[in-house]
Amino acid sequence: MADFVSGFWNVYVMGLVALSLLFCVVVLVANMTKRPEKVEVQGHVWDETLQEYNNPLPRWWLYLFWATLIFSVVYLAIFPGFGTTNQHRGQIAQYEAEVARADQLYGPIFARFQEQDLLAVAADPEANAMGQRMFLTYCAQCHGSAGTGAKGFPNLTDSAWNWGGEPETIKTTILHGRIGVMTPFGSILSGEEIKDVANYVRSLSGLANDSLRAQRGKELFDQQCVVCHQADGTGNTLLGAPDLTDSAWLYGSSEATIIETITNGRQNQMPAFADFLGEAKVHILAAYVISLSKGQ
Template structure:
């Protein structure tokens, strides 16, 4: 606040408080008229107004607020740019609270520093924190239940494009991942595309035209094998997905696979180290890994 504003505020405050005191003095004076007398104003023919003194309690409330204002203005900021004798400020209060939370976070992460992702995934305190970090930073893309959507992978199943081991999950979240599958429409042409689509659906165990699939096999081995592997099982190093399982990032219908081939796919997982810090990434990686463990337990239980 510059000094002109400060003076303006001081004058306004003094006028308001002074005005209140003056009003108080006026009304507290012994009324000349007696109790029960009217002001002499009459409305609607018979509606008159008593001129009684103010009730005592009301007067004391008034005195109380003037005294309160005076004490408040001495202790706290409010009288122009004066900072008040207590030295309180909303900024300092905010800073103190932030420091308190930073300190709690620092102590929590310090306790987790010695543990690796696999250990953290068995620590209930870390998992609780990880669930919160996930809800605030990941759920927008992967869903609150981490089951994903078209173009955003399901993190609770057994299929991992970039690997489901603790270190691989950690690297994915720390550094992000950029999948690069170019468009193949120029290479495959209008004839080759449906053949390769039929072949992909055949190795995935989905309905297909056998003759077209047989023709597509050779093209697959020529072009796609390099990334998706000889059996279509994918390649973690490139983020090339397994084409034989039931987990599809973009869909398994003929139309969806055709679109994957003709347009290409370039899914991007943003690097989160710069966004939320490495400590938080490690904890959320443990949470994601715990989802995977849950799923494996569920699967092995299902097999018995």
């Protein structure tokens, strides 16, 4: 029920359950009080003389239905199922109780590391082991178990940070998440112009390129791209615009991939963990991420 934002659904479920039980009671009472003296036939005939009788349900069968109904009422009175009643006995309550016990047991450990500087926590073996376990649980699905990333998911072991690699900035990224958007230029530039820009972008990081196209692409880059990527292509961490002069390519550095990126744009999101993990756990997780790129 916690997934529904309106109290209507609570009343709806309670009404539906109550009406269903009442309907079953009415049907059972009708079958027990109105038992015909003479059994009628249904009118179906097979093999000349074989007919189907409309026999009422046996008493013992009806008693089993009554037992089922009584069990249902007792169950709903003890366990959650009738709207939002008895939620203290449900799975959510059990989960919250387990979390509370874990916080009581491990909370002081997280609090102790939270008081320390991120770089000091990153160098602590105990904190590093804790951070690694959290990373493997919550981050490895996108960034890989070693933090080397994948297509569309940043490599956390190098020195390239779209939003900045300062310790507090990394912590902020994990806490509040990030939304990165690359504007599509397919409706602004022609196919040839996009290819020119792609060659110029490749030239910024020393990749093979068509020099004539790169020269034409620079003019277009200065008109369309410098707002985010700066005139020298080194990017802007305030916007999450990547540095185009290094060797880190989130989606690939081939000419075809860069053309695809410029034409269709890109959009990606780093989820926020502030509400889910809390700042104390994120502090240790951020320190572990910092340790992955230490020395790069």
